[in-house]
Amino acid sequence: MGSLTLQNISKSFGPVEVLKDINLEVESGEFVVFVGPSGCGKSTLLRIIAGLEDQTAGQVLIEEKPVDHLPPSKRGIAMVFQSYALYPHLTARGNMSLGLKQSGADRNRIAQQVQLAADMLSLESLLDRKPSELSGGQRQRVAIGRAIVREPTLFLFDEPLSNLDAALRVNTRIEIAKLHRTLNSTMVYVTHDQTEAMTLADKIVVLNEGRIEQVGHPLELYQRPANLFVAGFIGSPKMNFLSGDAAAAFGAVEIGIRPEHISLSRDSGSWKAVVSHAEHLGSDTFVYLEIEDHGLLTVRTTGETLCQPGESFFLTPNVEAIHRFDANGVSIGQASRTS
Numbered sequence: 001m002g003s004l005t006l007q008n009i010s011k012s013f014g015p016v017e018v019l020k021d022i023n024l025e026v027e028s029g030e031f032v033v034f035v036g037p038s039g040c041g042k043s044t045l046l047r048i049i050a051g052l053e054d055q056t057a058g059q060v061l062i063e064e065k066p067v068d069h070l071p072p073s074k075r076g077i078a079m080v081f082q083s084y085a086l087y088p089h090l091t092a093r094g095n096m097s098l099g100l101k102q103s104g105a106d107r108n109r110i111a112q113q114v115q116l117a118a119d120m121l122s123l124e125s126l127l128d129r130k131p132s133e134l135s136g137g138q139r140q141r142v143a144i145g146r147a148i149v150r151e152p153t154l155f156l157f158d159e160p161l162s163n164l165d166a167a168l169r170v171n172t173r174i175e176i177a178k179l180h181r182t183l184n185s186t187m188v189y190v191t192h193d194q195t196e197a198m199t200l201a202d203k204i205v206v207l208n209e210g211r212i213e214q215v216g217h218p219l220e221l222y223q224r225p226a227n228l229f230v231a232g233f234i235g236s237p238k239m240n241f242l243s244g245d246a247a248a249a250f251g252a253v254e255i256g257i258r259p260e261h262i263s264l265s266r267d268s269g270s271w272k273a274v275v276s277h278a279e280h281l282g283s284d285t286f287v288y289l290e291i292e293d294h295g296l297l298t299v300r301t302t303g304e305t306l307c308q309p310g311e312s313f314f315l316t317p318n319v320e321a322i323h324r325f326d327a328n329g330v331s332i333g334q335a336s337r338t339s
Contacts, residue, residue: 002063002076002153002186003028004049009058011044011210018044020210022058026188026203031180033189035197036207036233042190043158045207049188050156051075062153076153078146080160084139086131092142093127099150110149117145120182121175137168141175148183157189161196173199194234198222206230228329231256237286239323240297246271250335252324259286259300261321264307269314273297275307289313 004026011019019041026032034042047053049060051072060067067075078099086095093114100110118124121141131139140160147155157176161169177200180187191197197204198218206213206221206229214226218234225231231239239256247255263269264287273289276296280303287299287307299315307313322335 003061004154004186004188005059005061005064006045006049007059007061009045009048009060010056011041011048011053012056018210019048019055022212024205024212024215026186028186029184031177031187031189031200031202032205033191033197033201033203034205034207035191035194036213038192040207041210042192042207046079046156046158046188046190049154050077050079077156078148078150078152078154079156079158080140080143080147082159082162084131084143084163086139086142086146088131091128091130092123092134092138092145095131095142096127096146096149099146113149113151114145117148120148120179121145135168136164137172140164140172144176144179148179153186155185155187157187159191160189161191161193169196176200195236198234204234206233208233224331224334225256225323226331228254228256228325231323231325231331237298237300242294242297244293246294247324250322250324252332252335253327254325254329255335256323256325257317257321259298261318262297262299263316263318264299264301264305265314265316266312267314269316271297271315273313273315275309275311275313277309278307280306287313289315291315 006022006024009019009022022045034045036042044053048055062075096114096117097110100113118127121144123141123145126138161172164172173196189200201218204218204221205215208229214221214230221230221234235258237259239258241254241256243254247253271291273291275287276290277288279286283303285301285303285305287301289297291297319335324332324335326332
C-alpha cells in the first residue's frame with residue numbers, strides 16, 4: 001500500500017494550461033477515481049503521477065517521499081492502459097513476467113507471482129496463449145495481471161474498460177473491485193464514465209477544465225453536489241435544472257431535481273407537462289416531458305408506467321430533494337418545505 005500526495009500541480013502545453021493548482025491526498029488502500037469530461041486533464045494528471053509527463057509546477061509524493069526526480073520504473077507504480085499494451089510475440093505468461101525478469105527477479109519468484117495473479121484473475125488456462133488468441137476482456141485481465149506481479153506501491157488505471165463491450169465492462173469492473181478488496185492496495189483510476197466512478201470508488205475526484213470541482217464519497221457527490229457542474233455530471237439520467245420563477249420560488253437562481261424525485265399525475269401537480277418520449281426499460285421507465293418556459297425534463301418512474309408522446313401530465317417534485325444554486329452555480333443547500 002502507499003499514500004499519494006499532489007501539491008499545487010499545474011501543467012501547461014505552451015500557452016494552454018491543462019491542470020491548474022491541483023491539491024489532493026490519497027490515503028493508503030484507497031480506491032480513488034478521477035472522473036470528468038474529455039479534455040478535463042484527468043489522464044494528464046495520471047501520467048504526471050506515473051512520471052510519464054513532467055508537471056510545470058508542483059510536487060508528487062508517494063508514501064510521503066517526493067518522486068518528481070524519479071523515472072517511472074523507480075516510483076513503485078504499475079499502470080494499466082486503455083490499449084492493453086501487450087507484446088504480441090509473448091504469451092500471456094511472458095507478458096506478465098517480463099517486468100520481473102527485467103528487474104532481475106529469480107525464476108521461482110517470477111513463477112510464484114505469475115501463478116498468484118493468474119489465480120486471482122482466472123487466467124490459468126490462458127497463460128500459454130498469445131494476445132492474438134485472446135478476447136479483449138482476456139487481454140485486459142493479462143494487462144492487470146502484469147501489474148499485480150510487480151507488487152507496486154500504487155496501481156494506476158487509465159480508462160481500462162473503454163475498449164470493452166457493455167457486458168465485459170460490467171464483468172471486468174467487478175473483477176477490479178474484487179482485486180482491490182483482495183490486495184488492499186492503493187488504486188487511482190481514470191474514467192469519463194460516471195457509472196464506473198460511482199460503482200468502484202471509495203473517493204471520487206471530479207475534474208473540469210483542469211480544476212478539481214469536488215472530492216468525496218460517491219453518495220456524497222450524488223446527494224450533496226458542490227455546484228451545478230457536479231450536480232449535472234454525477235447521476236444517470238442527469239439532474240433536471242430549472243431557472244426563472246420556478247427557482248425564485250425556492251430562493252435560488254437555479255434549482256436541480258433528480259428524475260427519481262419527481263412524481264407523475266394525470267390530475268394535479270406543480271408543473272403541467274407534455275410527454276415528448278418514453279423509454280420503457282422493464283424495471284424503470286424514463287419519461288421525457290416538455291414544460292412551458294423550462295424545456296425538457298426527465299422523470300424516472302416504475303416500469304409499469306405507460307404513457308405516449310403527446311399525453312399531458314402534472315409533475316410534482318419532492319421539495320426536500322430540490323438542490324438550490326446561486327448566480328455563480330454554487331450550491332446553497334437543499335430546499336425545505338418552508339423555502
